[in-house]
Amino acid sequence: MTPSLALAERNVPRYTSYPTAPHFSAAVSPERYGEWLAAVPPEARLSLYIHVPFCTELCHYCGCNTRAVRKRAPIDDYAELLIKEIALLANLSGRKLTHLHWGGGTPSILGPEWLETIAASLASRFDLSELKEHAIELDPRQLDKPLVRTLAAIGVNRASLGMQDANPHVQQAIGRVQPFELVERAAGWLREAGIANLNLDLMYGLPEQTTRDAARSAELAVSLKPQRLALFGYAHVPWFKSHQRLIDEASLPGPSERLEQAQAAAETLISFGYQAIGLDHFALPSDELCAATREHRLHRNFQGYTTDDADALIGLGASSIGKLPQGFVQNAPDLGGYSRSVAAGRFPIVKGLILSDDDRLRAAIIERLMCDLAVDLDAFGGTARFAAEIETLEPLAGQGLLQIDGARITMTEQGRPYVRIAAAAFDTYLAASQKKHSVAV
Ligand code: SF4
Numbered sequence: 001m002t003p004s005l006a007l008a009e010r011n012v013p014r015y016t017s018y019p020t021a022p023h024f025s026a027a028v029s030p031e032r033y034g035e036w037l038a039a040v041p042p043e044a045r046l047s048l049y050i051h052v053p054f055c056t057e058l059c060h061y062c063g064c065n066t067r068a069v070r071k072r073a074p075i076d077d078y079a080e081l082l083i084k085e086i087a088l089l090a091n092l093s094g095r096k097l098t099h100l101h102w103g104g105g106t107p108s109i110l111g112p113e114w115l116e117t118i119a120a121s122l123a124s125r126f127d128l129s130e131l132k133e134h135a136i137e138l139d140p141r142q143l144d145k146p147l148v149r150t151l152a153a154i155g156v157n158r159a160s161l162g163m164q165d166a167n168p169h170v171q172q173a174i175g176r177v178q179p180f181e182l183v184e185r186a187a188g189w190l191r192e193a194g195i196a197n198l199n200l201d202l203m204y205g206l207p208e209q210t211t212r213d214a215a216r217s218a219e220l221a222v223s224l225k226p227q228r229l230a231l232f233g234y235a236h237v238p239w240f241k242s243h244q245r246l247i248d249e250a251s252l253p254g255p256s257e258r259l260e261q262a263q264a265a266a267e268t269l270i271s272f273g274y275q276a277i278g279l280d281h282f283a284l285p286s287d288e289l290c291a292a293t294r295e296h297r298l299h300r301n302f303q304g305y306t307t308d309d310a311d312a313l314i315g316l317g318a319s320s321i322g323k324l325p326q327g328f329v330q331n332a333p334d335l336g337g338y339s340r341s342v343a344a345g346r347f348p349i350v351k352g353l354i355l356s357d358d359d360r361l362r363a364a365i366i367e368r369l370m371c372d373l374a375v376d377l378d379a380f381g382g383t384a385r386f387a388a389e390i391e392t393l394e395p396l397a398g399q400g401l402l403q404i405d406g407a408r409i410t411m412t413e414q415g416r417p418y419v420r421i422a423a424a425a426f427d428t429y430l431a432a433s434q435k436k437h438s439v440a441v
Pocket residue numbers: 054055057058059061062063064066104105106139162
């Protein structure tokens with residue numbers, strides 16, 4: 001195995017936060033969260049994430065917190081709980097919401113009436129006059145025109161469509177049969193309704209997937225001209241997501257094939273004029289993500305790369321994570337625990353992390369590396385403080401994956417897929433938890 005293949009197989013976090021969620025503990029109680037909310041200044045700009053943990057059926061590869069439901073009752077009950085949870089945020093009344101994101105699961109499973117009711121509840125709690133981005137994750141198989149009209153009516157201006165792979169044999173192997181025409185139709189309906197910003201999600205490393213399949217899927221995706229694309233590597237973690245056992249391990253591509261697939265899909269996207277953003281995103285040059293990248297103001301959050309620079313992130317729904325200046329909080333991931341707390345009028349917080357000064361410093365270094373693919377350690381206390389980390393990075397420099405020039409660390413283009421490994425050098429929590437993460441590429 002070549003050195004870079006060995007690196008590609010290393011288990012490292014995706015660094016959508018630092019410290020990462022496996023290190024959250026019972027250190028943050030619902031009462032403390034209440035105190036943190038009460039301290040949010042009136043002029044603060046907020047970002048809000050709503051998690052809806054339901055889908056009509058489970059895709060074999062899914063790594064999200066969701067469950068398959070066939071009946072309306074659990075969805076209706078959950079929607080009522082979301083409204084109760086919004087009511088618990090009385091301390092934030094009148095605060096400006098600049099970003100709103102519905103994720104899941106399949107958030108549109110709530111249906112037009114609940115989407116409208118929840119949106120109205122948010123509008124009565126927050127000031128939406130400066131809402132820049134109102135985004136939702138959509139399953140193209142679960143969309144119709146009335147639903148699209150509702151999304152437009154509640155102000156959704158960005159939609160992410162899960163595409164993954166366009167080839168029927170791969171779709172069979174991942175338990176998600178979704179002809180490309182469905183994605184095309186969904187994109188058309190959304191644009192017709194005025195939802196102009198489209199993201200498409202692609203994947204590599206899927207069962208039965210070949211390099212040609214990954215490139216063909218990328219070609220079909222760009223034919224729809226989305227402003228943004230994400231290209232994620234499938235994370236096979238059946239010890240953590242038991243339904244992934246439905247995937248035959250023998251049909252999974254090996255590390256060198258994964259690398260080839262990622263490269264072929266990325267090259268296809270770039271050949272059609274998309275710019276690579278960070279580890280796994282692509283955007284048209286006119287998109288704000290490209291400007292944010294040039295100006296070093298790109299951020300990384302639980303949804304990936306973003307221009308969201310809100311002062312605090314509020315999470316609603318089971319398993320959702322919030323971030324306040326003081327630290328992270330996470331809602332109960334199980335529906336039972338979430339429901340009991342909200343029904344009793346308590347914040348459903350079960351875990352969190354109080355940020356230390358060292359956490360903040362390392363979080364900033366890791367975010368710059370993940371977003372800019374470069375970091376200047378002089379801005380973070382200088383090289384003397386990070387001598388051990390620089391030593392850890394030297395083998396990567398030796399393989400041409402990054403350059404160390406005094407205090408400046410810069411990933412090479414060849415090193416872009418390995419940026420998580422460079423970031424991991426600054427992660428003081430990692431050693432104890434390495435097995436829980438997915439492979440680097
Ligand atoms: S639709 Fe998305 S969230 Fe639902 S099971 Fe499939 S991959 Fe998971």
